Amino acid sequence: MAASFSLAQLAEHCSVKYRGAADSCIEKIATLKSADADALSFLANPAYLKDLANTRAGIVILSAEYLDEYQGAVLISANPQLDYARIANLIYKADQPQAFIHPHASIDPDTTIGSGVSIAAGVVIEAGVSIGNDCQIDANATLCHGVSLGERVIVHSGAVIGADGFGLAFDQDHWVKIPQLGSVVIGDDCEIGANTTIDRGAIEDTVLENDVRLDNLVQVAHNVKIGAHTAMAGCSGVAGSTTIGKYCMIAGASGVGGHIEISDHVTITAMSMVNKSILEPGYYGSGVEAQPHSEWRKNLARLRHLDKTIKKLLQRKRDK
Amino acid sequence: MAASFSLAQLAEHCSVKYRGAADSCIEKIATLKSADADALSFLANPAYLKDLANTRAGIVILSAEYLDEYQGAVLISANPQLDYARIANLIYKADQPQAFIHPHASIDPDTTIGSGVSIAAGVVIEAGVSIGNDCQIDANATLCHGVSLGERVIVHSGAVIGADGFGLAFDQDHWVKIPQLGSVVIGDDCEIGANTTIDRGAIEDTVLENDVRLDNLVQVAHNVKIGAHTAMAGCSGVAGSTTIGKYCMIAGASGVGGHIEISDHVTITAMSMVNKSILEPGYYGSGVEAQPHSEWRKNLARLRHLDKTIKKLLQRKRDK
Amino acid sequence: MAASFSLAQLAEHCSVKYRGAADSCIEKIATLKSADADALSFLANPAYLKDLANTRAGIVILSAEYLDEYQGAVLISANPQLDYARIANLIYKADQPQAFIHPHASIDPDTTIGSGVSIAAGVVIEAGVSIGNDCQIDANATLCHGVSLGERVIVHSGAVIGADGFGLAFDQDHWVKIPQLGSVVIGDDCEIGANTTIDRGAIEDTVLENDVRLDNLVQVAHNVKIGAHTAMAGCSGVAGSTTIGKYCMIAGASGVGGHIEISDHVTITAMSMVNKSILEPGYYGSGVEAQPHSEWRKNLARLRHLDKTIKKLLQRKRDK
Numbered sequence: 001m002a003a004s005f006s007l008a009q010l011a012e013h014c015s016v017k018y019r020g021a022a023d024s025c026i027e028k029i030a031t032l033k034s035a036d037a038d039a040l041s042f043l044a045n046p047a048y049l050k051d052l053a054n055t056r057a058g059i060v061i062l063s064a065e066y067l068d069e070y071q072g073a074v075l076i077s078a079n080p081q082l083d084y085a086r087i088a089n090l091i092y093k094a095d096q097p098q099a100f101i102h103p104h105a106s107i108d109p110d111t112t113i114g115s116g117v118s119i120a121a122g123v124v125i126e127a128g129v130s131i132g133n134d135c136q137i138d139a140n141a142t143l144c145h146g147v148s149l150g151e152r153v154i155v156h157s158g159a160v161i162g163a164d165g166f167g168l169a170f171d172q173d174h175w176v177k178i179p180q181l182g183s184v185v186i187g188d189d190c191e192i193g194a195n196t197t198i199d200r201g202a203i204e205d206t207v208l209e210n211d212v213r214l215d216n217l218v219q220v221a222h223n224v225k226i227g228a229h230t231a232m233a234g235c236s237g238v239a240g241s242t243t244i245g246k247y248c249m250i251a252g253a254s255g256v257g258g259h260i261e262i263s264d265h266v267t268i269t270a271m272s273m274v275n276k277s278i279l280e281p282g283y284y285g286s287g288v289e290a291q292p293h294s295e296w297r298k299n300l301a302r303l304r305h306l307d308k309t310i311k312k313l314l315q316r317k318r319d320k
Numbered sequence: 321m322a323a324s325f326s327l328a329q330l331a332e333h334c335s336v337k338y339r340g341a342a343d344s345c346i347e348k349i350a351t352l353k354s355a356d357a358d359a360l361s362f363l364a365n366p367a368y369l370k371d372l373a374n375t376r377a378g379i380v381i382l383s384a385e386y387l388d389e390y391q392g393a394v395l396i397s398a399n400p401q402l403d404y405a406r407i408a409n410l411i412y413k414a415d416q417p418q419a420f421i422h423p424h425a426s427i428d429p430d431t432t433i434g435s436g437v438s439i440a441a442g443v444v445i446e447a448g449v450s451i452g453n454d455c456q457i458d459a460n461a462t463l464c465h466g467v468s469l470g471e472r473v474i475v476h477s478g479a480v481i482g483a484d485g486f487g488l489a490f491d492q493d494h495w496v497k498i499p500q501l502g503s504v505v506i507g508d509d510c511e512i513g514a515n516t517t518i519d520r521g522a523i524e525d526t527v528l529e530n531d532v533r534l535d536n537l538v539q540v541a542h543n544v545k546i547g548a549h550t551a552m553a554g555c556s557g558v559a560g561s562t563t564i565g566k567y568c569m570i571a572g573a574s575g576v577g578g579h580i581e582i583s584d585h586v587t588i589t590a591m592s593m594v595n596k597s598i599l600e601p602g603y604y605g606s607g608v609e610a611q612p613h614s615e616w617r618k619n620l621a622r623l624r625h626l627d628k629t630i631k632k633l634l635q636r637k638r639d640k
Numbered sequence: 641m642a643a644s645f646s647l648a649q650l651a652e653h654c655s656v657k658y659r660g661a662a663d664s665c666i667e668k669i670a671t672l673k674s675a676d677a678d679a680l681s682f683l684a685n686p687a688y689l690k691d692l693a694n695t696r697a698g699i700v701i702l703s704a705e706y707l708d709e710y711q712g713a714v715l716i717s718a719n720p721q722l723d724y725a726r727i728a729n730l731i732y733k734a735d736q737p738q739a740f741i742h743p744h745a746s747i748d749p750d751t752t753i754g755s756g757v758s759i760a761a762g763v764v765i766e767a768g769v770s771i772g773n774d775c776q777i778d779a780n781a782t783l784c785h786g787v788s789l790g791e792r793v794i795v796h797s798g799a800v801i802g803a804d805g806f807g808l809a810f811d812q813d814h815w816v817k818i819p820q821l822g823s824v825v826i827g828d829d830c831e832i833g834a835n836t837t838i839d840r841g842a843i844e845d846t847v848l849e850n851d852v853r854l855d856n857l858v859q860v861a862h863n864v865k866i867g868a869h870t871a872m873a874g875c876s877g878v879a880g881s882t883t884i885g886k887y888c889m890i891a892g893a894s895g896v897g898g899h900i901e902i903s904d905h906v907t908i909t910a911m912s913m914v915n916k917s918i919l920e921p922g923y924y925g926s927g928v929e930a931q932p933h934s935e936w937r938k939n940l941a942r943l944r945h946l947d948k949t950i951k952k953l954l955q956r957k958r959d960k
Contacts, residue, residue, distance in 0.1 A: 029501065031523050047579055085489035085498040092499045104426040104444075106744040106761035106779075121426035121444040122460070124744075124761040124779035124797075138483065139426075139444035139462040140762070142779040142797040142834075154497075157444075157462040157480040158515065160797040163778065163834035166855040166873065169725040174851050174869055177794075177831065178725040179732045181669065191497065194462075194483035194517040195537075195798065197834040197856040197874075203671050211494050215486040216517040217539050217557075217835075219857050219874040219892075229494055233486065234517075234539040235557045235575070237857075237875045239892055239910075252539075252559055253575045253593075255875070255893045255911050259687055270559075271575050271593040272930040273893075273911040283933035290592040291944055293603035298947035304611055306626075306946075307618035313633050313953050349821065351843050367899055405809035405818040412819045424746040424764075441746035441764040442780070458803065459746075459764035459782040474817075477764075477782040477800040478835065511817065514782075514803035514837040515857075531814050535806040536837040537859050537877070549814055553806065554837075554859040555877045555895070572859075572879055573895045573913075590879075591895050591913040610912040613923035624931055626946075627938035633953050 020073030044081035150188035158195040165222025340393030364401035470508035485542025660713030684721035790828035805862025
C-alpha cells in the first residue's frame, strides 16, 4: 500500500503555510492535467495556468500570487518547483535502488569504493579510481584510471570520465600525441549526464567542485575547472584549460572556448559561443532565433555583406 | 552464389516502368562510379550526373527527366532513392543478423521481450523494460528501468534510453534533484542513433510516436513528445517538455528549446535555434553560413553593434 | 625510483640548444605554477607568461623570444609544445599499459587482431573487424561488423565505429530504411575520441586516412572521407558523403554539411556552419561571439529584420 501524506504533514515538511483541510491526503505526484484526488500537483511555470482551473489534484503547490485562481487545498510556496522536489524526494526516496554492485560490472581490484555505492551492469572502473560514499554509477559508464569522485555523485549511463584530453602537437607534417598525465577530480553531489564526457588533465587534473550538474552529451575538455553549483545543459561544451566560476548556468548547446575565465554567477543563454573571458556576473548570449526560412535567407545574405553595406551607408551620409 | 534479379523483376517489385532488355540481371548495388555490369546503381542527387555518362552499371534507376542522358537499361522511377531503398532491402535483407541474445548482454529477469528480437553484446536492459517483436538492440546500448519499445525498433550502439531527466530545483545555495518518475515510451518502427540519449520523464513519460528516426548524438530531454514520422539529424537536441509534431525534419546540430510546440510538417534547417513555438508548417532556420574568416570578422564586428549603428543611420536620415 | 633526465640529454633528444648547467636534472613534468626543482615545465601560450617569473621548475622549455624573461635552465625551442610532447613521451611512455585483452571484452572469433593490441573491459568487437598492430581500444567502445583499423589507432571509451548511417527514403507517409552496406576504414595513427560516432557507408566505405584526430562527441556520417592529418575538435560533425581534405582543422561544435568538398589546409573556426564546398585553403568561420544579453537581444532584433531595414536605408538614400 502506498504511503499517504496529509496537507499539514507536507506543509511542515516544506516549512510553508497551507490553505484547506489539514487532513487532505495524497499518495503520489501528477501533473495538473492528469492528477486525480490522490495526487499532489504544482504550478511552477505560468504556461500551465490553463490546466489549474480544471485540475482534480488533491493538493496543489502554488505561489501566493495564484491563490485566487484555484479553490482547492493548497501548499503556499515561495518556490513551487523546490517544494515539489522536496515532496517528490519524500514520497519516492524509498523506491530508489539499494546499494549494490552488479556482477556484470568490471571493477579493477585497485580501487577504493565507499559504502552505499551502486554500480550497474556494464560499468567499467579502472585502476586507481576512488569513489565516495553513496555514489550511483549507471549502466555502461566508464571511470578511467585514477579518477576520483566525492560523495553522492551520480554518473548516468554511458558517461566517460577520464578519457585522454585532446592534446596534440604538430611536428612538421604530422601530429604527436601529448601524454595526458592528470586525472579528473569530482566533488560531492555532482551529477554527470548520460554519454557526457569529461577528459583527464594534461598535467594537472580536470576539476568539478561540489554540486556541479552536467546534463547529457556535455563535453568537458582537459584541465577545465568548474566551480561549485554550476549547471551545464545538454550538448554544451567547454574547451581546454578554461575556468568556470560558481553558480553559473550554461544553457543547451552553448560552447565555451579554451584558456579563458568565466566569473561566478554568469548565465550563458542557449547556443551561444563564449570565446573571451567574462569577468562580470550577468546574462550573456549569441544564439540566433530561427525565423521562416524565406526571411532568414534574405537576412543572412545581408549579414554576409554587413560590413560593406554599413560602410557604404555611413559613407553616403558623409558625402552629403 | 549471389541471388540474381532481372530488370523486369525489379520493375515489378518497385511498380515502375523500365527501358531495356527485360532479362538484364544484377546481383548487387554500387555507386555510378564504381558499378560493374552485375550491379544496379541510381541517380538520386543531380550532383552525381557527371558519373552517369561513364557508368558501367548493368541497370540504373533514373527519374524520367534524365532518361536522355543515359543509354543503358533503366528503371524509370518517380523517386530513385526510394526504389534504391526497396531494391537494397530485397537484395540484402537475407544477410541481416538472425534474432539472438548475446551471452554478454545483461538483461534483468523482470523484462518482457518479444519474438525475433536481437540483443547484442554489452547491452544492458534494466527491470521493467518491455521490447516488442523484431527489435534490434545494438552493442553497449542501455535501456533503463521501465522503458518500453514498440515493434521493429532499432537502437544503435551506445544509445541510452531512460536516463534521468535534468530536473533540478534551486534551494538558496545548492541544487535539489527532482526525482524523475516517468519513463520513455517508443512506438513502432523507430530508429535511435548511436550514442543518442532519450531521458525519462519527470512525472509523465517521454514519448516517441511510430516511425520517429533519430540520428547519432541526438539529445531528447524529459517529457518531450515527438510525433510520428519525424526525423532528427545528428547532434540535434530538444529541451524538456516540448512537443514536436508529425512529419517534421530537424536538421543537424539544431536545438529546440523547452516548453514549446512545433506543429506538423515543420522543417528546421541545420544549426538553427528554435525557442518559440512554431504553429505553421514550413521551413524555418537561423544557421549562419561560414565565409572567409577575414570577412566574417568584420561582419561580426558590425553585428555586435548592429542596433546602435542602425539607430544612428535611421536618425541621421530623420535629421535632414 | 623515477628516472632522471639531464638538460643536455633532453636537448639532444629534442635536437635543440640549451642554456644552463648541462647536468641539471628533472624527473617529471609540471605546470610553471606548480613545478618544483625536479620538474620540467614549458611556456607554449603567452597567457602564462605571468607564471614564468616565479616558477621553481628545474628546466623550462622556452622559445628564443622569451629567454630574457627567465634566468634558469632553459631548453631553447622553436616549438615548445612539440618539445614538451617529445619529453613527456620520453618520460612517461614506460608507464603506458601493456598490450592485453581484458576478459570482459566481447570479441567475435571472426576478427583479425594485430600484435601489441590493448582491448579494455566492456569493448565489443563484431565479426569481420580487422585491427592493426599496437592499437588501443578503450573501455565500452564498439567496433561494428567489418570495420577496419590501421596501426597504432586509439579508440577512446564509448566511441562507436560502424553503426548504420542515417539512410532513409520517404515513401508517401512513412520512412523506409536504406540498408547500410559499406563499412568504416580507418588508417594508421588515428585517434577517435570518447563517445564519438563514425557511421558505416551506405554503399561504399566511410574513410579516415592516416593520422586523423577526432576529439570527443564528434559525429562522422556515412560515406564521409577525411584526409590525412586532419583534426576535428569536440562536438563537431560532418554530414553524409562529404570529403574533407588533408591538414584541415575543424574547431569545436562546428558543422560541415553533406555532399560537399573541403580542400586541404582549411581551418574552420568554432561553432561555424559550412554548407558549401570550400576549394581554397584558409580560415573560414561563422561563429557568433556572446555579448551581454541585453545588448545581444537588441542586435538580434535588428538581425531579424536586417534585409528590410537595409532596403529602407538604401532606398531613402536614393529618394533624395
